[in-house]
Each structure stands twice: as C-alpha cells, then as structure tokens.
Amino acid sequence: MNHTNSQEEANRKAKPVAPKVKELIDRTKSVILATVDAEGVPNSSYAPFVQVNNTLYILVSFMAKHTKNLADGRKTSVMFIEDESATKQIYARERLTVEAAASQVERDSEIWNTVVTRLKETHGKVVDVIAEMQDFILIALQPVKGSYVNGFGSAYFVDENLEILEHRNDVNHQSK
Template sequence: MSTEAVKHARQLLLKEYRGVLSTHSAAMPGFPFGSSVPYCLTENGWPLILISRIAQHTKNLKADPRCSLLVAERGVEDVQANGRLTVLAEARQLDDASAIDAAAARYYRYFPESRDYHRAHDFDFWSLQPVRWRYIGGFGAIHWLDDVALSNPFTRAGDAESGMLEHMNDDHAAAIAHYVERAGLPSAPAAQMVGIDSEGFHLRIGQTIHWLAFPDTCDNPGAVRQALVAMARR
C-alpha cells in the first residue's frame, strides 16, 4: 500500500465536505441510486451524514446498508485528471443518545443550518464505516486502499477539540483572518474554525468548508498550539 496514496486520499476526504452517496435501489432492484449529501468526519475519521427518514436513500440503506460515497476534488477543470475517492462502506444509523448528541454538536459546527431541519423534521445521523477505498489521484495514479481513515485524537480524548475551537474563535480572530488571507480564501463573511484534527483544521466561510494542513502532524493540544502560532507568524 502506498503511504503517499493513503495520505493524499485522506487529505481529499478532509478537504471536501460533500459527495455522491450511492445506495442499492429498493424501488428499482439491481440499480444503483445516487444522491448528493454533505458530510463531516466522526471521531474515527468516518463520513458522518444527516439524512431524512423519508428520503429514498434512507429507505435503501435500511434495506441494504452497503453503499459508497464518491468524493471529487473541487475546482479542477479536467474531471479525468482530478483527484477522486470512493469509499465503499457499511452505513450505520446512530441510535445511542450520547453518540447522537456528540454527532449533532460536531455536525452543527460544520452545517449550522442543519440544526433547524434536524429538529423540525425526521432526520437521523448515519456513519459510513469504511470497508475499502478506491483513490485516483490523476492519470495513472490509481489505488485500492484498505485503511485511509485516521482517528481524531482531540475528539476521542475528552473532546479537547471543542475547547481549542472556542479559544481560537473567541480570542484569535485576527490569526484566523491571517490563515484565510495566506490561503487565498474569501475574506467575507468572517471565517469560523469548526474542526481540528491531527493533520490540520477546518474553516467555515459562509456555507463553504475549507481544510488547511498543519506543517507537521500534531498528536496533542500543545503541538496544535505551536503549529497555529507558526502559521500565524508566516
């Protein structure tokens, strides 16, 4: 397995926030059914989706949980040369109250508009547990990968992530604006930091999500602080 391919595949999964969910059609047996869904990642690094109970893809998953999520690189003119990742997975509806609460808190940070329709309508959280991955990084860069997901150490260990996010958004808006400027991202509306993992962090600008990489992998909050300071001083 190519270590570089695994890294690039995971970075693509982090950089994007929507994909095409393909399920086995219950209404038309034998045919795949594709639908567009936003996602963020669970503490295990698996795609987390919020879908309506009356949606066709939900009915399909209840009948057969085997599915795939296609994630393609944004902003590339040649669709044959862009990066794309297909996650073959088993979909699992979250039914434990604490797991649902944790998923909601995380998902709302990425997609705050989902809070209203989640409460007002019959929507449920599902995680997509990866079985295998197919990554294409461009012409000739084609890989079957068995293990791409990486657990988030800051979500799993006492939810240090929430504290770091609150600190950055409340006390370091200027640093966040600097990250935005250095990355060439839109300066308005003001960016909010919505996720931190060992390899980088997510910013939400309006309804768009962007992921920026740390200079080096961070396995503790102290290392994250050093990385963010270094990026702010560039």
C-alpha cells in the same frame, strides 16, 4: 538503466503521501452517495457529512430515496471528488471512492449528540433545525475498502482506515 530513469521509475511506483487522502476529505463538505433499493435499482445522491474518527456521518431525511436504502443496511458507496472548477484535467480528477457499511445511529445517544454538534460546527445553524425533525436520521458510514486516484496512472487501493495499500494499476493503458 541510468540513475535518472531509475529515479523516475521509483517516483512512478511511489505511493502518494497518506495525508493526500485526508486533505481531499478535509476540503470536501459533502459526499456523493450511491445506493440500491430492495429491487436493486441504483440511486445516486449526496449529503453533507462529518468524519469522527474513521467513520463518516450524514444526517438525512426519509423523504430522500437514499435514506431508506441506507437505513435498510444495503450496500453503499461514497465518493469524494475534486471540484471540476479546480481540476487541471477533467479525465484525471482527484477522487476517493469507498465501499461503506451503513448503520443508523440512535437518536439522542452519546454519538448522536457528538456528531450533531460536529455537524453544526461544520455546516451551520441549519443543523439545529433539521436535527429536530423526526424524518431525519443519523447514518454512520463505516469504510470497508476503496480506491484513491490522483491523476493518470496514479490509482491506489485504500483500506478501511482510508490508508493507501498499494498501486492499483500495474498494467498501463493500452492504445490501438
């Protein structure tokens, strides 16, 4: 194998720079949520979020199905995904999908106040209004594990800290 081929192989196997995951999160204002109810019926939705340390926080209303599912501590998955209008290839949109443990944050606790302040800074004065509504609760989404994809053949496992662990697909796609 010549130097050019070995360099191409090394580039293909190289992990993406860890800040790429952070950059995707930083340029996203809301997360896509996947939850299930007590009967196992799936529900997809979205919610504006902020990240404090390694935890994602969403302020959501009990009028939404996903809120009860999250408040009951059921399994959830969150997704950050590149805007369709910005992608060069719709089949290879950059995305981060994370399994997360959901827990409710006590109203008016120190973390509640910190996160609501961050939500206001990020999403505006509407947070002042909804944070006062009693049907809105603050949910902490603690990442467990997930995957990051940033193109064809470029899929990686991520850990609870949203750090790249390893290349996810060592087997190439098969053609007919």
